[in-house]
Amino acid sequence: MATNGTPTRWADEVDEEHQQQEQQPPAAAAAAAADDSDDDGPPPGFEKPSAGAAAGAAADALAGSLKVSEEPPVDDPDLSIRAERLIDDGPGEIKTVVADSTMYTSAKTFEELGLSQELLQGLYTEMKFERPSRIQAHNGSGKTTCFTLGMLGRVDTQLQAPQALCVCPTRELVVQNQMVLERMGKFTGITCTSTAAADYAMSRRTRIHDQVIIGTHGKLRDWMQKRVLDVRSIRILVFDEADEMLKQDAFADDTVRMIKQLRAANPQIQILLFSATFNERVKRFAQKIVPDANQVFIPKEELSLDVIKQYRVCCPRGADKVKVLKDMIFPLCEKLGQTIIFVRTRETARSLHAVMEKEGHKCTSIEGGMDKQARDKVVKEFRDGTTKILISTDVLSRGFDVTQVTLVINFDVPVERDLQTPAFETYLHRIGRSGRFGRKGAAFNLVTGDAERRVVDEIQAYFKHDIPEVPYDDEDQFVSVLKKAGLTGDDA
Template structure:
């Protein structure tokens, strides 16, 4: 969403938690604390790391071309979204936000705060499904940077009764960074509604104060699964009035190597007291195994999917560079890509802290404002570094995959895969993580480039080949790793170097 997030007023809920009221004054958005528990990837990132119910009809929903207006979102024109509806509820694609019958307060937030002009394609198709009674479940996939966050944030805000001071909407995210980011979007979009919201992520200054805190009265809660599960276990998060449950990055939340157990437990606890809640699952990626499981778990859901070969972002140019040795990767970054290109902000993805340290040192010595973020940092350190980068105080962010998913910074137009994404257990390519990394550049259809740095000896080239086969795409190769002319040509093609 937008780069700049207005900070909203807060009211104390207890000595260890704060609830944010979504109104118009300016203060910092807040987080809440919990007691220590066994942590998983969504709470603290470690450096290493069948068939659905038959649907009754198939409706392809689209926006009529003549109804399209100018928009600040330059969305992919080939976003072929396949819509499968369950049941007989008719849905009409929303070419304007006015078609959604939203409250005046929400409309003001969309136009004044978010500065939107019209729905993006995924918003136009999914929002009627989300807010139209009988509020059926939705499984939705769309391109990175296409506006998915607005879909579920607006969906949550539209379902909340502002007069009922109880939790009514719950959003579960795999990382604290994504939870905080979604909270910022919700606070901005809901600025004029008076709806209250609270973020539930782990804090290092947790303690006995959590047990003494009052039950959550915020109407929207956004957090990571471990913290939310603890709140529920301690009877701090009531579920009786919950209307809508959102899984952001849903493929990871319901994958066997992700948060499936926690997610299913939360769903079961909600269903026990409130069987009529709505479930929304959003992600840019759903592999076939996860898709099959989701379709069986969330029954009779409306579905939106994009063909695998259509997922690659055409606005983001992808390149591969075969380097003779590890040190050459650093030379490529600092002497070719960064030196030649007209770069806004850059994210460099690495596998280990050692690699992060090498790249950090080399770029810092050249005068770049560089920061690094990884799972062994404290929560406060991670939050501080991410905020500095989002405030454009630093130019380069070196990160492990803690930031591969959902991180939205519109000034990022360069992503470097210093290490290719592979599964820790098998060494096989992690296709979903690759796509999410690519999606950090070229947000909302803006131009961007991704450089994949491959070692000549080792598994990198095979991993890259498998990724190309999986997505049915050929990644252009820089034939000579130290050819300035080839990099200039690539950067021009990507729109990162003037003619």
């Protein structure tokens, strides 16, 4: 996290205007800025292959799809649902870089933050929080709460004008952050609007008077250019999942222009850049655009999420990955909550969905070719627990919080666009979908061939966290590791 200013932060969608730009995977822990979009791909993308396709043939087709030479459609994070409450497991190892002059100190109670009674009431009665949480090395530690509280705390309730601006990479995250803000600010009377509002249109001409604005980068830029969003009273600017936006050069340039425009309107504006992960390149860029920021970093070794048991399963053929799922994992998981299976391409998501349903497993899938209604339906069904198994491209690798997820399976190991370089941050975010808020969880990496083995080896070395092998055809070994992860009838 990085903050700058005066006292008191897929994706498949990155913003309608940037749909055709190359998208890139997630990154490390602390400062940066903006990108956004909506997909206009063919609806709905939720079809199943013909009923006559045999499971074995589909599995073999899956195996072949892992070795294509041309780049098939892949998706970046489509950020979604966040934490409902904070769990404080301990401080971990935290590195802080504090500006020379700062008023920031840690608080043990919310009262110490000088918040209004109305805002405190929202924290205690709506959010069910008890006290501020330490910054932690696991997911679900409260980034959304942190910047939402910061925005609400800076608003002058007597001034009916935009005062707080939050920039997000995707429409889904806009919706989520607005939901959290409205819950937290329920008793304050503070008004909020977003670019995801039902009455939103790129041709909007009505001047905005709401006090908090949340939106994707391109739509916010459109509002500012058309002068329907007056930024003269903006006191606080937040970039959520800042690294996702800064990693793309075009969005990084737009971010610099947005910051310059807002600083020109209000030199004292506070800038906050949030992300669970941040690589060194993005970190350096962030430090340039907010050079006097206070910074909080957690070493990557602390981000390996020790509460999640991680394993690799080496499979002779791609079809054996399906066999592991249907014979070795799901039949043995008596205490399995919900499962997310991550794949690399949209076609693999569709094909694996068909195979799993053919084998009798009720599941859903989500990928970037789906329209909004189909995608929202899948997310709602999984959140409600209607479906237990969700197959996803990396659209849901970030920010998607369902507390009952206990198992993550990397059907395809995460790699960058060159198909060779391990996507370290993507791996961290993927496995972090399980074991939320201190709960038990497990992650299985299904690998075929030397290239995928090398990727897992490099991930293991990068995070300094052992990823032991489980033989793909040894039922006793699977029983043992699932027991250790707390996913069988008897906990270890």
